[in-house]
Amino acid sequence: MSGGRVSELEFVFSFRSPYAWIAARHILPMVHPDIRIRWTPFLPLPSFPNFDGSRMVPAKVRHNLQDILRLTEAYGLPVGRPPVDEPDWLLAHTAFLSADRAGKGAEFGAALLDERWVRSQVVSAPEAVARIAAGVGLDSDETVSAASSPALQTELTALVQRNFDEREIFGVPMFVLSSGERFWGHDRME
Numbered sequence: 001m002s003g004g005r006v007s008e009l010e011f012v013f014s015f016r017s018p019y020a021w022i023a024a025r026h027i028l029p030m031v032h033p034d035i036r037i038r039w040t041p042f043l044p045l046p047s048f049p050n051f052d053g054s055r056m057v058p059a060k061v062r063h064n065l066q067d068i069l070r071l072t073e074a075y076g077l078p079v080g081r082p083p084v085d086e087p088d089w090l091l092a093h094t095a096f097l098s099a100d101r102a103g104k105g106a107e108f109g110a111a112l113l114d115e116r117w118v119r120s121q122v123v124s125a126p127e128a129v130a131r132i133a134a135g136v137g138l139d140s141d142e143t144v145s146a147a148s149s150p151a152l153q154t155e156l157t158a159l160v161q162r163n164f165d166e167r168e169i170f171g172v173p174m175f176v177l178s179s180g181e182r183f184w185g186h187d188r189m190e
Contacts, residue, residue, distance in 0.1 A: 080120035098146035
């Protein structure tokens with residue numbers, strides 16, 4: 001790790017990723033309270049190489065399930081079985097942008113991750129976004145309206161594409177130190 005004091009830690013996450021959820025539950029609580037944590041949403045876009053929007057290979061799904069169960073047991077984390085199909089990942093991640101601008105990004109993000117990965121709930125439908133927003137003290141109608149806004153969705157897509165193209169952010173979880181040094185993957189968390 002680079003020398004010098006870290007003042008900010010960027011946490012690149014996706015609500016789709018069980019590894020991002022594990023990072024949020026296992027690693028973020030270990031960050032020193034003087035270090036600001038900035039959450040950055042990331043999701044695969046159709047423009048990314050090797051992404052065609054199709055479902056994962058069944059063998060990879062089975063492997064990931066086994067891996068997640070091993071990790072959650074090792075870290076003492078509760079885990080549920082999330083729904084297989086989510087209606088609109090763009091909506092959930094755009095809702096995060098809206099919550100973040102209202103000063104509740106980390107709370108909303110953590111609550112949404114737990115809803116999916118602990119309580120096994122659909123999180124990317126408008127009614128789920130409304131429920132989670134209300135649970136962290138946000139106006140549910142405003143959050144859903146903002147998340148459904150084509151302008152904010154375009155802004156999120158541009159942010160993700162820019163991070164992919166210019167910052168070489170390619171997956172989650174990723175931690176970026178204030179020095180720019182990056183750590184990607186669940187095996188690099190600690």
